[in-house]
Amino acid sequence: MSTVTEMPMPEIRRGRKFEQVLEGARHIFMRDGFEGASVDDIAREAGVSKATIYAYFPDKRLLFTEICTSECHRQAELAEADIDPDLSARDLLGFLGHRIAEFMMSDFGRDLFRLMVGEVARFPELARTFHAHGPGLVRERLVTRLRALTERGELRIEDFDLASDQFVQLCKALIHDRLLLGLVEDISPADIERSVNGALEMFMARYGTNPGAA
Known part of the structure; x- marks a missing residue:
């Protein structure tokens, strides 16, 4: 073949x-x-x-790739710069969950996702590049944080890639599909809070070493 x-x-x-x-x-x-x-x-x-x-x-592909990768890396660096490494697992994940939701709600974030869904069949190499520098970058940075929290004894995780993907998807539960499909024009702060808090409750119940703690 x-x-x-x-x-x-x-x-x-x-x-x-x-x-x-x-x-x-x-x-x-x-x-x-x-x-x-x-x-x-x-x-x-x-x-x-x-x-x-x-x-x-x-090459036009090069221009498009640079736009995607530079903005995704810029957002990641901004989030990293604001992280307090001494935060508890719950507080740190809450901070990261809000950053994930905020990027998805931004004009660039929602337009980029819609664009990639529309172009993936014709330009799969662009989708792969976007995934590596977008969702893939989020996973890489989040895995690093989850490992550190596990080493501190606040989480109990064996499959870090899976746990990272689960957390991101949970944070998007009330947001992603409705924005991507254009079912709503905007998501309220209350919806973001509800989605991220729900993600935290489920994630800590599964991976926290003291899931009953407030």
Whole structure:
């Protein structure tokens, strides 16, 4: 059985208008999707020439990938910078749960998920890249925190990847599908609190070493 070998993407080149190009491209991609986004429209939105775009990003896939990965990593670094390592398991997971929910509710977060669902059949390599630098990055960072809490004796976990995925999915219980399908325009703070608190109760009941504690 033969396999399809994907051509490697060329390297990014940076310059003075790099961030300007990213900002313009982000707007066009979120509005028109990956396939529908034209370089002409991106150049117009960014206020640069097409030659400038091609100088930085020889391939449109490279531009889209950079937008996804840079924003996901930026959000992860912001969350990491605000974490107090001395927080209890419940407080730390509550903080992370709210950050997960807030990213999903952001315009970028919800538009990106919708875009990826629409494009995955035609551009599976983009979906794989998004997963590695989006959900995959969340799992990687969360696993590190769960290991530390287990070593401290506050959690009892054997399969860290599974526990991480379970926590993320629990935090999205009242949010993700309704936003992704456009069933609601917004999620209330009360809904976020309810979803994250419910996730904490279930997660700590399963993995906490003292599940009856307040």
